[in-house]
Amino acid sequence: MLAHGERAPAQLRFLLVDAQSAGSALRAEQRRAAERLSAALHEGRAEDEDAAELPPNTEEMLIAALAWVVGCRLLDGESPAPLEPELVEFTLAPYLGVDEARRFAGS
Amino acid sequence: MTSEPRPSRFADQVASLGLSTGLTAPSPEIIDEIQRGRVVDALAATAVEHGYAGVTVERVLRHAHMSARTFYALFDSLEDWGHAAYRDLGCRFQAALEAAWRREDEWPSAVRAAIAAGLAFAAKEPVTAQFLAVEVRAGGPEARALQAASIERLAAKLREGRSRCHGVAAPNRFAEWVLVAGLVSLVGDRLLAGRPHELPALEPELVELALAPCLGAEPARRLARG
Numbered sequence: 031m032l033a034h035g036e037r038a039p040a041q042l043r044f045l046l047v048d049a050q051s052a053g054s055a056l057r058a059e060q061r062r063a064a065e066r067l068s069a070a071l072h073e074g075r076a077e078d079e080d081a082a083e084l085p086p087n088t089e090e091m092l093i094a095a096l097a098w099v100v101g102c103r104l105l106d107g108e109s110p111a112p113l114e115p116e117l118v119e120f121t122l123a124p125y126l127g128v129d130e131a132r133r134f135a136g137s
Numbered sequence: 138m139t140s141e142p143r144p145s146r147f148a149d150q151v152a153s154l155g156l157s158t159g160l161t162a163p164s165p166e167i168i169d170e171i172q173r174g175r176v177v178d179a180l181a182a183t184a185v186e187h188g189y190a191g192v193t194v195e196r197v198l199r200h201a202h203m204s205a206r207t208f209y210a211l212f213d214s215l216e217d218w219g220h221a222a223y224r225d226l227g228c229r230f231q232a233a234l235e236a237a238w239r240r241e242d243e244w245p246s247a248v249r250a251a252i253a254a255g256l257a258f259a260a261k262e263p264v265t266a267q268f269l270a271v272e273v274r275a276g277g278p279e280a281r282a283l284q285a286a287s288i289e290r291l292a293a294k295l296r297e298g299r300s301r302c303h304g305v306a307a308p309n310r311f312a313e314w315v316l317v318a319g320l321v322s323l324v325g326d327r328l329l330a331g332r333p334h335e336l337p338a339l340e341p342e343l344v345e346l347a348l349a350p351c352l353g354a355e356p357a358r359r360l361a362r363g
Contacts, residue, residue, distance in 0.1 A: 047274060047275075050271060050274075050329070057329060061326070080354040080355065083354070083358065084354075085341075085342035085343075085345050085346060086342065087323060087339065087346075088342075088346060090323060090326070091319040091320060091323050091343075091346055092319060094318075094319050094322035094325075094326065095315045095316065095318050095319025095322065096315075096319075097322065098315075098318040098319065098321075098322045099314075099315050099318060101274070102281070102318075105274070105281060106278070106281075116310070116311060116312075116315075117315070119308075119309050119312075120308070120309065120312055120315050120316075123308065123312075123350065124354075127306070128305065128306035128307070128308055128350070132306070132309070
């Protein structure tokens, strides 16, 4: 996602931000994309006993948070790429714990 | 024996608003405040209906049943008015959260109370909440900066809990900011989907998500579900 934002920031901005207020059809499309990403993250629940008991909307919240932060950077005309380590850590922490997520993210 | 006349509760309430019981007209300042409130509410409703880009003076005035003359006496421009709307409505939301926060002594209970208050506010005033959470992002850099500042105020409240991260690695420098943005966005999605009534039921989950980075998964779960 971040690499795509580097290559085509306007496109990513459209997907993450503008589509939200562009009518119900585009919003539904955006929701389906978020659900696919949520399903991929959901697999992380198998990594740890605690992760298996995470609240049901955890993945939706994580995807929404990433989209929000990356969207904000793009709206401000800044590259979201430098945030990669922190965003990876934030996304993995519920599944691996902060220490392991940080090690993996290299942040 | 004569008794003192008891003051009417209604008269007290009216007086506390700076109004009278009908003998004198409200002051021009009070009328301006009421008109301003009408415009602000109408702006939020128009942005939710047409998107922020679709907000025009004509549409808002139609919503507010107000003349252009009255509007321009209150605001210099559409932009000025958009920011005023965010500030006014944002203050209303923030006040609800802070009142709930102050009623609690312990940080985890305060987090839970503030989240419950935020969800209740959004369920009760879905148009205002959708304006604050979603539509304002299309309102230009200054509107987004106001929204970012609101998120930062909430993130700072969560950050207070870092002193409780005993035995749990502290999250990275902007984890709370991202977390609040995620929670706001989750609420915004429910509002966009026209499901504000589902929001109060999200409380235990959101509390758990908010507390877990500082308290650890299990204590956060216990507190959120207890």
